[in-house]
Amino acid sequence: MPLSPPAPPSVGGSDTPAVPSAPIAITLAPAASAFPDPTPAVGGENHAVKTDRNDQGGPYPVSSTRGFIEFGVALLLTIILIKGFAAEAYIVPTGSMAPTLLGFHEEVVCPDCGAVFAVGLGDSNQPVSPLCLNCGRRDFPNDLEHRRAQLRGGDRLLVHKFLFNLREPRRWEVAVFDCPDDPGQAYVKRIVGLPGETVQLHNGDVFINGAIARKSLEEQRGMRLIVYDHDHPPPDIQEFPRFLARRGTEGHPAPSGWEMAGPRIMHRPRPVWDDQPDWLFYRHRDPRRGVLGPIRDEIPYNGWEGGGEHRIHDVGLVADLQVGSDVKAVMIRLRRAGDTFLATLAVDGVTPPRLTRNGQPIEIVPGPGLLRSERSARAAGRTTQRLEASLFDQRVLIAVDGQLLFEPFDYDDPQGERRGSSAPIAFGVLGGDLVVDHLRIVRDIHYTDHLAGTPKLARAVDQPVRLGPDEFFMLGDNSPVSNDSRFWSRHPFVPRSALVGKPFLVHLPSRLVPLKVLGDATYWIPDPREIRYIR
Template identity: 25%
Template sequence: MAKKNKPKSSGSIPLPVGRKDEPAKPAKPVAPLHPSHSAARETFEALATAFILAFIARTFIVEPFVIPTGSMSPALMGVHKDLDCPQCGERYRVNASVTAQIRGQVADDECIGGMCPMCRYTMAYDDAITRKVRLPREAHVPDMSRNERSYSGDRIIVNKFLYSFAEPERWDVVVFKYPGNATDNYIKRLVGLPEETLKIFGGDLFVMPDAEEEFTITRRPPRTLYAMREAVHDTDRDPANLREAGWPLRWDSGDGWKVDESTVGNRLKQSYSVSGEGEHWLSYVHTPPTDAVWPSIERGETLPPPQRELISDFNPYNTRITPNMVRYYATKDPDNPFVVPSEYQGLHWVGDLYVEVDVEAKSDAGDLLLELVEAGNKFRATIDLATGKATLSIRKHGEATPVTGFAPTANTSVSGTGKHHVMFANVDDQLLLWVDDKVVKFDAPTEYSWDALFGPRHDATPQTSDEDPGDLAPARVGAVNADLVLSRLRVYRDIYYIAARDVVNSAVTDLPPGTDPDVLSNPAAWRAFANRNEERFPIAADQFFVMGDNSPQSSDARLWNQLQPTNHGNAHKPGGNYLERQLLVGRAISVVWPHPWDYVIPSFTDMRRIE
C-alpha cells in the first residue's frame, strides 16, 4: 500500500498541501536614510500636525479676537491711548480709533487729547501730532503724558465650543455676527434671554418672563460687578499743585478726625485718624475740577469756587479730543482750546456706588461704619471691632431708625487690632461687603425691594438739604468709640445703562428734552431724573439682547432699529432689537496678550479673565 504524504508544517501552523518550504535567503542590506532627510520629514509632519490641530481648534473650539472699539469699556478696550496723568499719576485709557488716516497729516478725528477721571486734567498726547494741528500761536497746550502712542484693542480668546452643549447665560460677554452684516464680528454683554421682556430705566436692567406679570431687577454676581466698576476718586491720586492752589480735599473730615497730608512727587496722599468716644464721620463730597480750574492754575489765576455735584457716568475712554474740536475751541478761548464737551463727561446721575478703604484698628473697641446714599436713603454696614461681626441696615430718607426686618449679619476677620482692606457696595438693589478682597457671606439675603421700601422707582430722585447733604455726600466712613487710621479711601460707581433708541446730537441720553445742562449740580432741576426715559424690548424664543458696558458709546441692540454705519462706509439695518441664536460665535474667556507699557515686554498684570 502506498503511503500518504503527510502535510508539511511550519511551526505549529499547518501549511497547505503541496507547499514546499523555501530555503532562507540572506537579508539584503538596506541603505540608511540620510539624517537630514529624516529630520526634514519629521519637521514637516510636526508642522503639518500643528497646523491641522490649530485649524481645528480655531474653527471649532477657541479663536483669538482683537477688540476693535471701546463699547465694552472698562472691561475691554478697543484702540486706545494708555496714559499716566502727569498731575495725579492715574492710569487710564482714551478712545484712539479713527475713521480715516491721511499719510503725513493728522486726521480730523485723530485722538490728540483726553481727560483724567481722577483730577479732570485735560492733557495733550504726542507733541509732534499736536504741533501739526496748526493752532493759533497764542493757544495754550497742556502738559504731555508719557506713553502717548496708540495701542490696538485687547487681544482675547473666545470659546466657540461652549454654546454647543450649554445655554448662554445672562452677563456672558459674547462674540457674535452682526445681524445687519454677518461678515462683521461684534462683542457685547448678553443681558436679555429668550422669552422675556427687558426693561431699561435709571441705569438698571429689569426683566419679566413671558409667564409673569411683573418686572424684577437683574442682579450681577460679585465677580462681574467688580470687573464693571468705574473709578470716581482715590485719596492717593490728588494732585499736590491742585491742593496748593486752594482746591479743597474731597473728603470732609468734620469734627474729630485728624488729617495727615504727605506729598509724593506730584501727588498728595492723605490718611485720617480718630480716637476717643463718640460718633465721627468722614464724608465724600464730589467736587471734581471744572473745565476752568486747570487753565487757571497754569496761568496763575484765582480759581473758580468748587461746586458740589452728583456722581455721573463719566468714562475717560469717551473724552477723546480731536483736531477739529481743538480748532473750534481755540476760536473761543485760545488760552484753553483743549476742551472735552459736557456731553462726553457724563450726563446721568449714578446712585449705585462703592466705597473702599484701608483700615488700621489701633484697639479692639468700637465700631467701623461704611455708608452709601441713594435718593436720600442710607445703606450702612457696621462692623464691631471687638468681635468682627458685620451688620447691614437701611435708613429711609428723613428717618433716623433703620427699617425693620432687614438686618443681615456675618462674621468677618476685622476684629481686634490690625490692618484690613474693606469695600462696601450698594448696587442692583443689593448690599455687598468685601474684606481683604473676599466677599462676605451673610446669614440672610442682602437684596431688598426698592418699590416695597421706598415707593415707585420712577419717583426716586436725588435729595439734599441744609441739614443733610444727602446725594451730594453719597459716601461716608465713620467710627464709633474707636481708635482708627484710614488711608487710600476710594469711591467707585456702577455702569449706567442708558434707556434710549436714538442718538441725539452725538450723545445717547435718557434725560427728557430741555433738561438743565447743569442738572448734576442744580438741585432745583433734579426732578428731571423722575422723568427719565424708559425702554422695553420683547425677546422671542431663540433670541437674545446684547448691550455694551460703555452705554453712551455702544451701538448695541437698543439702537438696532436704525441704520448702522460700517467700517466700509456702508449702512446696514438689522431685523430688529435682538440677536438670533445662530449668530452667536462664542463666549469671551480672557485677555491673553496685553500691549507693552513703555517696554517691549507685554504688561502681564493686565492679563485677566473676562467677567
C-alpha cells in the first residue's frame, strides 16, 4: 500500500532552487521522464567518491535477503517517524555534498579496472564525461548500456527535525537549513564554523580562531575520499606500478619480500634480511595527466571537466591485515610537506608504539588499540585487523579495529616543503609473513578558494570572518562546485533560526529501470542496497 505523506521539499545546494520531490510510495510508479525532478543535478553541486559507501563510492556488498530486510525496516521506521512528526523527508537533486550525498547521477563501472563510481548530470540532464580516478580511464562509450552505467535518483533523506532544539549543533556534522541567501529553499551542507568563532580557509584546511580545526577518527571516516583502491588493480599496473618495494638504501638495496597477487599484497620472509624494514612506497598516477605525480583534489562525480587544480597534502590509508607470528613490527610512514612521521607498531602485545618526526622521537600516550599477530588475533576472535592511519589537519592518527593505538599527535609548527621523495605514504614490515587486503589510499577534503567555472572568489581566504552569536558557517563536501558560505553574497552565514535538522538516513534510494509494465515505460524502483546512515 503506498504511503501518501505531504510531498517533501527537495534539498538544494546549487544556484538553481530544487522543487518538491514526489510522494514516497512502495509500489512502482512510472517516471514522467528519465529525470522526474526538473532541477538538474549540477555536475558537482552535491556526489560520489566513496563516503559511507565503502569509505566512499561503491556501497558495501549486501545480500539480497539482507538488503530487503533492511529496506523493510528502514521503510517502517520512515512511516513511524513521519507520522510522529519527528522527521521530514527531502530529496537531494545536486552534487555539492558528494560523495556523502548524491544528487541525480549515473553509476558507472569502469571497464578497465572494475571500480564503481558516480558521475553527476550536467545542465542538460546528461551525465558529464566520466573519469576513473583509480586507473585513469576517460574514453567511456557515449550510451549508458555500453558504459555499463545506471541512472539513479538523488538521495532521499530523513531529517531529524528537533535535534538542534535538544543539543547544540556540532562542527563537521551535516545539517539541513533554510538558505538565507536563497529564501524559501532548503539546502544541505556541513557545519564548519560555530557561533562567535572566526573562520579562515588556508591551503585547503579550516582554521577556527586562528587554530587548525581537526577531526576525530569517526569524523574522518565520514569525510575521507578514496584516492586509490587496490581491490581494483589498474590494467597498466605493470607499466606504472602504484607501489615501489624497497629494502635497504638506494645505494645498498636488499632483496624485498613483497609480492603482488591481484588485489592482495603479500610479504614473505627473507631470513637473511629480515632485520631491515621492508617498505612499500605508494606512487600516485595522476589520472588527468597520465603521469606519476602529486595527489590532487579530483572527485569522480565532477567528471573530466572539473577539479584537479589543487595539490593534496592530507593523506592516509585503510587496509585489512593478517600479521604472521614471525612479524616483529609493522611500520607506517606519513609525509606532509617538510614533515615525515614514522610510526613503529610492535605486534608482541607488550611493546608500546613509537612515533618519530623528522627522525626525532615524540612522546605519545598509548591508547586502547593493539596490533596483534595472527595467532593472537584468532584467539581474540578475529582473522583480520582493520588498520587506519592518517595525517589530516596536522594530526597523526593510527587505529586498529576502531581503537586508537595512541592519542592523536597534533602539531602547529609545520615544516616547509623539502626536496626528496614525494611519496606521501609508505607501509613497511619488519620480519616475516604479512597479508594486506582491501588497501585504499585516502585523502581529506580540500576546501577551495574559488567556485569552479565561475569568477567567484571565496570569502574567508585572505582574512578570517567572524560569525555572530547565532550564526553558522556552512561548506559542501564537493568543494570545487559547492555554492556555500564562501560565496553567498547577501547572507553568507546561516542563523540558528534557519536550521531545520540533521539528516540521519538515506531511506529510499532508487534507480531508473525500463520495465514492460503497463506498456513500455521507465520506472524509478527502490534499491535497498543503497540504504545507509549519514555520518
